[in-house]
Structures are given as C-alpha cells and as structure tokens.
Amino acid sequence: MRVLLRNIILALFIVLVAGPIVAVVVYRFVPPPVTPLMLIRAAEGKGLDHRWRSIRTVAPALPRALIAAEDARFCEHSGFDFDALQKAYANNGGAERFAAARPSASRPPRTSSCGPAVPMFA
Numbered sequence: 001m002r003v004l005l006r007n008i009i010l011a012l013f014i015v016l017v018a019g020p021i022v023a024v025v026v027y028r029f030v031p032p033p034v035t036p037l038m039l040i041r042a043a044e045g046k047g048l049d050h051r052w053r054s055i056r057t058v059a060p061a062l063p064r065a066l067i068a069a070e071d072a073r074f075c076e077h078s079g080f081d082f083d084a085l086q087k088a089y090a091n092n093g094g095a096e097r098f099a100a101a102r103p104s105a106s107r108p109p110r111t112s113s114c115g116p117a118v119p120m121f122a
Helices: 002-029 036-043 061-072 082-091
Strands: none
Touching: none
C-alpha cells in the first residue's frame, strides 16, 4: 500500500510540477509540434498545416504587437501591472475576489495555449 501511495505521489509530482518545467525548457529551443488552437482547427476540418517562422523573419513590430494584444501596457511595466492589480483589487471588493485578477505575465498567451479568441464585444 505504501509503495502504491508513493508511486501515485511521484506521478502527480511529475505531471503537475516537473512536466511543465521540462516543457518550458524544451519549448525554449524546439518549436511546439502543435498547439491546442491548431488541433481545434484540424477538428473543424480546416486541416493541420503550419509553417514555423524564425522571429528574425517576421516584421520587427510583430512581437510587440502580439504582446500588446495581450497587455497594452506591457512595455510600461516589468511584467506585473501593479496599477491594474490595484484597480482590480478595489473593483472586486477586496481579497476574497482578488485571486481572479492575474497579471498577464502569469497567464498563457491566448493563441498558443487556449482555444479560439473570444470576441471582446459580443
């Protein structure tokens, strides 16, 4: 019984802690083979066609534009927008609802980790 419990704890550690760290290190040097959005598009019948481009081959403004799409003030702060965090804290009524207001640095980018972009004004 102890061996089973130890193996379960070890497996959870690998999946929840070590796995994401290893993925970040690997994907720092190797482009991901597919993203969730690519899989969604393939399931919609649009095929699975992707051609990775080096950052050096795209327009110089593109990386900043992608970051600005996620966080318009990214170039004005060091990764954590404390003004936005303070506003969220005040607007959400204190600490009990504050946990939902994460800075963009701690959120995954919409296009690579989440599904299709949701329109802001529906």
